[in-house]
Amino acid sequence: MHDIKVIIRTTEMQEYSERMRSVGKTIAFVPTMGFLHEGHLPLIKEGRKLGDNLVVSIFVNPSQFSPEEDFESYPRNFDNDLKLLQKEGVDVIFYPDKNDLYQDGFQTYVELENLPKHLCGISRPIFFQGVATVVTKLFNIVKPHIAIFGRKDYQQLVIIRRMARDLNFDIKIVGFPTVREPDGLAMSSRNTYLTPEQRINALSLYKSLKQSKKLVESGIKDAKRIIDAAYTLIKSHPETVIDYIAICDPETLADMETIDRPALMALAVNVGKTRLIDNMILKP
Amino acid sequence: MHDIKVIIRTTEMQEYSERMRSVGKTIAFVPTMGFLHEGHLPLIKEGRKLGDNLVVSIFVNPSQFSPEEDFESYPRNFDNDLKLLQKEGVDVIFYPDKNDLYQDGFQTYVELENLPKHLCGISRPIFFQGVATVVTKLFNIVKPHIAIFGRKDYQQLVIIRRMARDLNFDIKIVGFPTVREPDGLAMSSRNTYLTPEQRINALSLYKSLKQSKKLVESGIKDAKRIIDAAYTLIKSHPETVIDYIAICDPETLADMETIDRPALMALAVNVGKTRLIDNMILKP
Secondary structure (H helix, E strand, O other), rough: OOOEEEEEHHHHHHHHHHHHHHOOOEEEEEOOOOOOOOOHHHHHHHHHHHHHEEEEEEEOOHHHHHOOOOOOOOOHHHHHHHHHHHHHOOEEEEOOOHHHHOOOOOOOEEOOOOOHHHOHHHHHOOHHHHHHHHHHOOOOOOOOOOEEEEOOHHHHHHHHHHHHOOOOOOOEEEEEOOEEOOOOEEOOOOHOOOOHHHHHHHHHHHHHHHHHHHHHHOOOEEEEHHHHHHHHHHHHOOEEEEEEEEEEOOOOOEEEOOOOOOOOEEEEEEEEOOOOOOOOOOOO | OOEEEEOOHHHHHHHHHHHHHHOOEEEEEEEEEOOOOOOOOOHHHHHHHHOOOEEEEEOOOOOOOOOOOOOOOOOOOOHHHHHHHOOOOHHHHHHHHOHHHHHOOOEEEEEEEOHHHHHHHHHHHHHHHHHHHHHHHHHHOOOOOOOEEEEHHHHHHHHHHHHHHHHOOEEEEEEEEEOOOOOOOOOOOHHOOOHHHHHHHHHHHHHHHHHHHHHHHHOOEEHHHHHHHHHHHHHHHOOEEEEEEEEEEEOOOOOEEEEEOOOEEEEEEEEEOOOEEEEEEEOO
């Protein structure tokens, strides 16, 4: 069986990466919150292809959860994660302790001015500050050449790209397509929260995206009309509460009124108590 | 004459540093705003000792100046800086263009929660955000093992230490003692703004620090009494407008009422239109 290393301490992780870099090895990095599932596998396989050494981090980052969110109850299963990552030929699991990562007197945050003011950032105002900060920290600890993020968290990907460019991280940011269940539901650790009935209603997110794609392909360019149709479709499913449905510029995330060029359609919907997100690029 | 390399582009700087690191060289880094003077020399000599390769950056960072401050008029003299750095055996001058460092759509900032709320941060609210951000960028571009900062900018040094620790930069931060003119005035590029009369009055900063040190050594522990005496001394000099005089904890910068352990005394005074700062550790 493939040898896998579990590193807990930040300084040990830095030493490992320095050692690998000093002998010319390329480090690929997949940051995760653990509780790994089928949706993570393609990112990890991609990482395996892109780097001589593949590091996967498992860390549920407290600073990106607000007090009323599910930090405590967020699903965790390290033993299972370990088995899965070993099977995938991962070299290192970086599994830090939150007291090592956020030491006494911690007070430094990475903030973006505009990108977090859209989509999920509206209802989760501290979320992207937490993400940008922890990713900056992980980049400085893991020192990768390449880092891979899923496109399911599209706003997160755009923010990390911008952050990496603005702060001159010498790291290639790779965005990986959303992995879906056979019926189309985007894979997410939070899907395990869903009851069987909620699981059916959760599919309304993907159905509304597919409907929007068809409408745009049929020649409709008015964003409002497409969003209205998506609202109607999702609201026809029980237990759904829509946070937002938006059609926006894929880079700036600013709302678009007319789909005269590729646009991002993104949505967040609570199904019961579970917040789900999904997105798709609409091409006129 | 020693060979010196001037690097303008951020990507070229990163490639240089990667190349040096990959053959096991230690990179020492001294960031400056140029217009180098005797006060910079000991930092540069220290850098020469600490690294196999010594990189000095010259960049007047627009994001740390507020609109009413002296960004445009801040003194610059690249030719002179080049000669001086060549003489000191510096390997690389990193001399970036501000449009390369701050590209279209730039929007990411590094912010600290508490340390900027003291001393200079009160009258210069955006200053330390600008400093923390540009130093993060320079660290990611120059990729040093060791970075050297002067203790004259004491709050800046404490903020960079905290930022480097909080964001897990794998870089040793070295603080270097303030370099003074023979009469005690702390060396600064801004001293060139002073008229001969102002130059005499500028000495009141150092005099007040020396007076405070004597008072503490004579057994006085009451911070307010020492600060009052410093006010009186400085105000007796024409053209001086005091921004602040503070006695505080050297790590948190929180005000201290009683000097029962080593304390930082820091002050900022406008002499004519020139803002000068200085500081000293007071030991009971």
